Each structure stands twice: as structure tokens, then as C-alpha cells.
Amino acid sequence: MKNIFAVAGVVIKELYRRKDFYVLFIITVLICLVMASVNIFNDPKIARYLKEICLLLVWISSLVIAITTTARQIPAERENRTLLPLLAKPLTRPQLIFGKFFGCWFACGLALLCFYIFFGALAAAREHQWPLLDYFQAAVMHWFMLGIVVAMTLLGSLVFAAPSSNSTICFVIIGGILFVGRHLDQVATSMHEPLRAIVNALYFTIPHLEFYDLRDLIIHNWPLIEWKYIVLALLYATAYIFAFLLGACLVFRRKPVN
Amino acid sequence: MTAILQTQKLRVEYRSREMRQGIKVALLGLDLEVRAGEVFGFLGPNGAGKTTTMNVLLGFVPPTSGAASLFGIDVRQPIARQRIGYLPELTYYYKFLTAEELLRFYAKIFGLARGETDKRIAELLKLVELEHAAKRPIKSYSKGMQQRVGLAQALINNPDLLILDEPTSGLDPLGRMKVREIIQRLKHDGKTVFFSSHELGEVETVCDRVAIIHQGELKAIGGVHEITGKHASLEKAFLEIIGFNSSTAP
């Protein structure tokens, strides 16, 4: 475990020493503050549109951070040749994969924490309430969704050599799942065989990231989700995370490092 | 003296990426033995198989047949790498870290205790003359400084065997001299150093024994004076061994 956390530590340092997070955070804050300053029919209590815009920016930023940070990890190690001294030490390839995963995931978690604190402050400034448990549910679900994204991107970075192509493919897949994943089975009904079977199989195979999008619930102040469903969703995410990481270990096992 | 690095009938083949080239043989039954406490020079022209040999020794590339061991342990076992230090050629270390943070990271992988790590980092930074730049990010380092950081990371676990892949490549004369000094100091401390280089003069200066490899085959192995033999220099001997004829050269 110490090796995994040593590798993760370097990834976390990389995130907070690069400008990406700060740029995205500042853009989010600026856009939200500008939107908050707009006078809408002299009613300062209007809050939900602001929550929606803020959460949309948080989601976009978190996906950008997760995908771009993860996509460059292994390719950068290869390109800079730091993979060689690393693997020449008593560090196994699975440890490296898991270390990179935990590093990216924890780094995304830290970024999310900052974003959600800002979101909470912004919402509280308008609504004068702190539904902390609701925000906690949303943030934890969001974080686990990012776990799936990070694991998927890590696997992609071993399959596609160029970080840019991997990032683009991951963005398309993740965007596709978030937008139509829930409806793939309905889409399949209008198709002919064998396409129908393929789309149906896809529906049951893909990780349903839309489970983790609780934005509508917290924007519109819906009651808390029962914790048992949250736990089940987190287990579902964990299963996919491990599946992708095992896939990554399998691909990386025999891959030449130089 | 005991052999701490050994290869037996080591053969490595790989599928060539170029079209219709099929299988390419990188190593052809290499038998090598490096003894404890010696500085061993591993020579050969480009594409001779030096880096492939090192990659097998470090577990990066699995051998097609034959065996390789470090301290008697099969190189495929991660534990075999516990007592080695490795400096690859032309590495650009994590530029967002400082030299101190980089060394601390590698120390963690070796499981060094915090106190021991602090002491070791201070020693190594002094050895590679980077104390003044220890807290500066690596991105601000010159090429020579980066190579010295690389050398420090290779020594973080106080290894018994050092594998250096062209350690002076791309360095200016001053940088080369500093690296050479460090190797000699390590030799003085009783460390075993196995390194590849194109700088034959340098090899002649620091090595006890050398091996010359060409087209995946071991062509010669022995003491520097043995190999040089009747030739005026190691360079001349090297050229003759690899079959280079200056009159037919372009």
C-alpha cells in the first residue's frame, strides 16, 4: 500500500502545482458571480438558476480535470522516461496503476471539495440554508462517478498512446453515457436485429454514470435519497472502478515500457 | 568474487513494428557475469543490444529464452530490484517536484524510514553537489543538474549494484567529469557499477572490466588491458572487434 500512496502523492502534488485546477475554479467563480449580479425582475431571492449554472460548471470542470489529469499520467511517464527508474524500483506495475488511480481520484476529490464549498456558500447566500447532507450525497456520488471516469481514462491511456486522442474518446464516451445512457434500451426498441441486441447489450454493460448526477435533486431542493440506494450506487461504481483497473493492469502487464 | 549480475544464454526477440520485417532478434544467447565491487563497462555500437540487456535485467522486457538474475534472484521478481539503482538515459524527472521531493518519493518506494530518508537525501545532494538547488523545482535545472538528480535517485536506497545507461550522454565536459568522479567515488565505496557508454576514453579511465556486444552477440569480455591488448587504445580495439574497417568506411 505504501508504494501505491507514494505514487498517488506525486499525482496529487502535480494537480495542485499545475494551473489547470486554479484556472477552472476561477472561471467558475467569476461566471457564477457575474450571473449572481444580474438583476432579474428586482428579485434577489431567485436561487435555482444560479445553483444550476454553478453545478453545470462544477461538472464540466471536474470532468475536464479528471480526464485531462488521468490521460496524461502514463503517457507522460513514458515520454519523459520516468517510468524506467520507477519500474526499476521494487514497484510492481499493478501498484503503479493503482497509485495513479488513487492519485487522480483523490486529486479530483480535493478539487470537488473546493467546488462544492463554493457552491454551498453561493446557494446559502441566496437561500439562507445549508442542506449539508444533500450536498454531501451529491458530492460523494459525483466523486465516485469521477472514480469510474478516472479508471476508464487510465485504461484508455494504455490503449491509446496519445493523451489527446484518449481524452477526446473519453469525453465522447462519458458525454454519451450521461446524455443517452439511461435511454439506450428505448433507442434499441426502434432498431432491427442484430443492432438491437448490440445496443441492448451496451445498455446493460456500460457504467450508468447518470445515477450519480444528483444536480436536479439539489437544485430543486428535493428530499434526501434513501442511504441504502446511495450505498448500492457506490458499490456499483466500485465494481466498475475495479473492472477498469483490472483491465488496465492486464493491458499494462506485458506492455514494453521503453 | 561472487557474480551479482548474471545472464545465461539470454535471447530476446521482438516483433518488428516495421511492415514485413517479422521477428527481430535483439539478443542472441548472451552470457554475462558482473562481479561484486567492479566497475563494468558495457560497450557496443547503436542497436547492438545494450539497452535491451539492461531492460531485461530491470524486468522491463521478458526474455524469450535464457535466464537473467540479480543477486541470484530472477529479474522478474520485484524483490530483485531492492538492492539496485538505475539511471536511464535522458530522463526528464517530474518537473513540478523539487530534487528533495523527488528523492523522498523514491525513498518511500524503497520503504526507507523518515529519519533515514532525511539523512540519505542530505548525503546524496552533497554527493551530486545539488544542496543549493534542493528546494528548487526540477524544471529550473540544467541538463547536467537533471542528470545528477538522476544519479542521486539511483543511489537513494544505497544500492549494491548500479546500472547506468549512458550516464554522460548529452553532458558538457564539466558535467561528464563530475559524473565520472561520482562513479569513481562509488567504486571506492565498494559499489558495483554496470554501465553502458559510447565514450570509450571514459570507459578506459573508470572501468575494471568491459564487454563488447555487437548485433546481439557478445564479442569480447575481460579486463580493460586484456581487451586493449596490442592496440594503441580501447577505441581501436573496439573498432576491430566489431569488424569496422576504416578503409571501407563511408
Next chain:
Amino acid sequence: MNSPRIIFLLLLALLVFCFGLAAQLSPQFQSWRGSRSGGDIFNVVLGDSRRMFAQSFYVKADAYYHSGYYPTMFDNKEAFQTQHMAEDTGAVNSNNHGDEESFLGPKRNWIDAFGRHFFPDRHTHLDEGGPTDDLSGSENVREILPWLKLSADLDPDNPQTYTVTAYWLRERMHKVAEADVFLHEGLRNNPDSYDILFELGRLYDESYHDTARARNVWEEAVRKWMKLDADAQSDNKLVFEQITTHLAQLEENAGNLPRAIDWLHAAQKVSLTPDVLQKRIDDIQKKMAALIPVAPAKLY
């Protein structure tokens, strides 16, 4: 050419040329039909495609009215054929048939069943207290207003956005002045809109109790409607009926009973329920029987 002085002079000459050309071209560019320079930021950035986004934001407002419970393009949208907020204002005919509760349909599989725990899955309305159903949240409709305003900004030529927004501002938020300003903005952008004039008349009548101004704008609305061609009139009968029945009510309240009857007769021509209107006419005629008859005036 190497002399810095020559380079400086050349730069100066180029700048003079550029400014001169810009001054020459600017008026032509301003008067060019395709120019975006005169519009707001949406016009500059999006051009005419902004109307597409306007519709999306209008739908977004309706989704907000349902606290996020809204069909996607993959769901059964029959249930939500008409935007609920527009229907509530009476601005459009209702095409909802009471099956809005079930656009999600029965649970299709375990993924669908499980997924329904993570998004709004109950039909509620903001002015009924939203998801907590405590019937105390009339003012919650304020949350739909930003999207309606944005929709109006993106497509200022859609009168419905102005009338719907003004309705919610006036009826639930009690922001009569804001509704008045917004309707006038809509009228500036759509000077021939009988819809906006009708809503403006309601505001004068119901909020300011200024019947004279209400009468004026409603009569103006009727004149605008009469200018429509036959097809357009046929498609917009409801609003004509609403205007004329409101005018009838206004005249009845003012004691101008024959005029009220005339407006009701006009409404009867387009109404789907002429019998109901006939009953109102009969009632007024009964009232008139007790009064001195008045000669009918020209309506429009």
C-alpha cells in the same frame, strides 16, 4: 528599409490607411442587413440561431415549474405536449390529457428502476409548494423567471414569452410594475402582438383597476387581430374570444350593456362554446329589459 524611422513611417501610413478604410466602410456595414453589430451580445455571438436556444430555455422554465420532473426526447412527450406554465396562464390551449404522471412509464428493467431513485420522479408544481407538497410555495415560481427572461432576450419576437412571464410576475409574485415594464418591452419588439396587448389590458384592469386604459389596449388588440389573414385568425381564435369576453365583462361592469352584448356576439363567432356565451347574453338582456334601450355603436 532597415532604418527604424522608415519602419515607423510605414507603420504610421498603414494605421492611417486602416482608420480611413474603417471610417469609409463603417456606415455601409451598419446598414448591411446581415450585420450583427447593432444587436445585443446574444445576437453578436449566436446570430439567428439564438432562437433555437430561446425555445430550449422556455422549456427549461417549464421543467423548473415541475422541479426538474420533465420528459426528455426519449420519454413519452405526449403527456407534456403543452408547456404547463403557458397553459396555466391561459395563453394556450391545453393538450395535456391527465397522463403527465406516467411519462416515465412502468419500470423497464432493474437499471431503469434503480436509476429512478436519483432524479425527480414525481409530478409536482412549483406554485403548489414544489417537491415537499406543503402547498405554501406560490412565490417559488420566481425560480422560472430567469429562464423566461433569458428566452425573451434570445428571441424577442416571441410574444408568448412576454405574456407568460408577465402573468407569473403579476399573479404570483405581485410584481405589477416589473410585469408592466416587461410587457412594454415585448410590445416594443412586437408592436402588432394582440397577445401582449391583451395581457397588458388585464394588468391595467386587474392590477391598476384602470378600465379606460384596459379598454383602449383591448380594443387595439381586437383591431390587430382583425388585421390577420383568415388562416391566422382561424389559428388564433382563443385569444380573440378571451379579448372580446374580457371587453364584454368590462363594458358590463361599466353599465354599457348593449356594447357588452355586441362583444359577446363577436366572441360567439369564434368560440367553441357559443352556448355558454349565449347564456351570458341572455342574462345581460334580462338586465337590459329593466333599462332604457341604447343604440348600438360601431365596435371596430
